[in-house]
Amino acid sequence: METEFTPWMSLAGGILIGIASTLLMAMNGRIAGMTGILAGIVPPFSSDWAWRMAFLAGAILSPVLFLAAGGEIAYAVPVSLPLLVFGGVIVGVGVYYGAGCTSGHGVCGMARLSPRSIAATVTFMMAAGLTVYLVRHVAGI
Amino acid sequence: MRKLIVSGIIGAIFGVGIAISGMANPAKVLNFFDVAGSWDPSLIFVMAGALVTTALGYILVFGTRKRPMFDAEFHLPVNKTIDARLIAGSATFGIGWGIAGFCPGGAIPALGFGGVAAIAFVGAMIIGIVLARTLDTLRHKPAKAF
Numbered sequence: 001m002e003t004e005f006t007p008w009m010s011l012a013g014g015i016l017i018g019i020a021s022t023l024l025m026a027m028n029g030r031i032a033g034m035t036g037i038l039a040g041i042v043p044p045f046s047s048d049w050a051w052r053m054a055f056l057a058g059a060i061l062s063p064v065l066f067l068a069a070g071g072e073i074a075y076a077v078p079v080s081l082p083l084l085v086f087g088g089v090i091v092g093v094g095v096y097y098g099a100g101c102t103s104g105h106g107v108c109g110m111a112r113l114s115p116r117s118i119a120a121t122v123t124f125m126m127a128a129g130l131t132v133y134l135v136r137h138v139a140g141i
Numbered sequence: 142m143r144k145l146i147v148s149g150i151i152g153a154i155f156g157v158g159i160a161i162s163g164m165a166n167p168a169k170v171l172n173f174f175d176v177a178g179s180w181d182p183s184l185i186f187v188m189a190g191a192l193v194t195t196a197l198g199y200i201l202v203f204g205t206r207k208r209p210m211f212d213a214e215f216h217l218p219v220n221k222t223i224d225a226r227l228i229a230g231s232a233t234f235g236i237g238w239g240i241a242g243f244c245p246g247g248a249i250p251a252l253g254f255g256g257v258a259a260i261a262f263v264g265a266m267i268i269g270i271v272l273a274r275t276l277d278t279l280r281h282k283p284a285k286a287f
Contacts, residue, residue, distance in 0.1 A: 001168050001172070002172070002181075003163075003166070003168050003179070003181045003183075004181075005181055005183055006183045007186045008186075009161055009162070009163070010161075010162045010163050010183040010186040010187045010190070011187070011189070011190040012158075012161060012162075012190070013157075013160070013162020013163065013190070014188065014189060014191040014192075015158070015194050016154055016155070016157060016158025016161070016162075017155060017158040017159060017187070017191040018191045018192070018193065019154055019158075019194060019198070020151050020152070020154040020155035020158060021155075021191070021194075021195040021198065022195060022197075022199065022201070022202060023147075023151045024148075024151050025198070025202050025209065025215065026198075026202045026206065026209055026210065027144070027209055027211055028148060028212055029208065029209030029211075029214060029215040030216055031216070031217070031218065032151075032155060033246075034244075034249055035245050035270075038245060038270070039274075042267055042270050042274075043271065050145055051145060051148040051211075052148075054152065055148045055151060055155070056152060056249060057149055058148070058149035058153035058154075059152040059153065059156035059159070059249050059250045060156065060249060061156070061253060062153035062157045062250070063157060063159075063165070063251070063253055064253040066157050066160065067254055071161070073161065073165070073166075073254060074163065074166050074169065075165065075166050075168075075251070075255060076167070076168035077167045077242070077255070077258040078167065078168050078242070079171075079240070079241055079242055081258070081261055083241065084241050084258055084261050084262045084265070085262070085265040086240060086241075087237045087240035087241025087242075087243070087262070088241055088243070088261065088262040088263070088264070088266040088268075088269060089237070089265045089266070089268055090233060090234075090236055090240065091234055091237035091238060091241065091243070091245065091262075091269060092265065092268060092269020092271075092272070092273065093230075093233055093237075093269045093272060093273040094230050094231065094232070094233030094234025094235070094236070095234045095245055096274055097226055097227075097230025097233065097273060097277075098227055098230030098233070099220070101234060101244050101245045101246060102246055102247070103244075103245070105231070106188065107191045107192060108195060109218070110192055111192055111195035111196040111198075111199055112196075112199060112217070114218070114221075116222070116223050116227060119223045119227065119228065119231075120228075121231075123227075123235065124231040124232065124235035124238065125235065126235065127232040127234070127236050127238075127239065128174050128239035129174045129176070129235075129239070131174075131235065131239025131240060132171055132175050132239045133174075133175075133176075133177060135239065135240065136177075136178055
C-alpha cells in the first residue's frame with residue numbers, strides 16, 4: 001500500500017513532539033517517553049500516576065478534537081488483527097527490557113546525546129527495518 | 142491541579158504532533174521501513190523536527206532553569222550502561238514495531254480515532270509490559286529502568 005510523501009506535515013508534527021518534550025522537561029522535569037509514562041500507570045502504579053494519566057488523556061483526546069475541528073489525519077492499518085496483537089505483546093516486552101521506545105530513546109535520549117539511547121535507537125530501527133523486509137519481501141505477507 | 146492541567150495540555154500537543162506527523166499511521170510507518178518496496182521517507186522529517194526541537198529546547202531549559210516548574214529536580218535517567226538487556230530489549234521492540242507498524246508513542250494517540258486496531262495493539266502491548274515486568278521481578282529484584 002502506497003502512502004503519500006508528506007515532508008511538511010511530518011516536519012510540523014515532529015516540531016510539535018519536540019515542543020511537548022521540551023515543555024514536559026521544563027514543567028514536570030520528565031522525559032517525554034511514552035514507555036516510561038505508560039509504565040507508571042500499569043500495575044503496580046507509580047505514586048505519581050496522576051500527571052501521567054493527564055498526559056495520556058490529553059494525547060488521546062487531542063487528535064479526536066483535531067478531527068472534529070476539521071483537521072485531517074491519514075490512517076490505514078495494512079496488518080491483520082492477530083499480527084497486531086502478536087506485535088503488541090512483543091513491543092510491550094521489548095520496551096520494558098529496552099527501557100524506552102521511539103519517543104524516550106529516539107527523541108529525548110538522542111537529543112541529550114545519551115550513548116545508551118543512541119545504541120537503543122540504532123538497534124530498534126535496524127530490527128524494524130529487517131523485520132519489515134522479512135515480512136514483506138521474504139514471507140510475502 | 143495546575144500540574145495536571147499543564148500535563149494534559151502537553152499531552153495534547155504531543156498527541157496532535159504524533160497524529161499529523163504520520164507516526165500513528167501503521168501504513169506510513171511500515172512504508173518508512175520498506176526501503177525495498179513502497180518506501181515513504183516522511184518519517185525522517187518527523188525525527189529531524191522532533192530531535193532538533195527537543196535538543197534546542199533542552200539546552201534552553203537546562204541552561205536557564207535550576208529545577209522544573211512543578212518538581213524539585215529534573216528526573217534524568219541515571220542508568221548509563223549499554224548492556225545485553227538494553228540491546229535485546231530494543232531489538233525485540235523493533236521486531237514488534239516492524240510487525241505491527243505501531244510503537245507506544247504512535248499507538249496511544251491513535252486510541253481515539255484508530256478503531257479496533259489501535260485498541261487491540263495497546264491492550265496487547267500493556268499485557269506485554271506486565272508480563273515482562275512480572276517475569277523480571279520473579280527473576281531479579283524489580284528493575285529500575287525508568
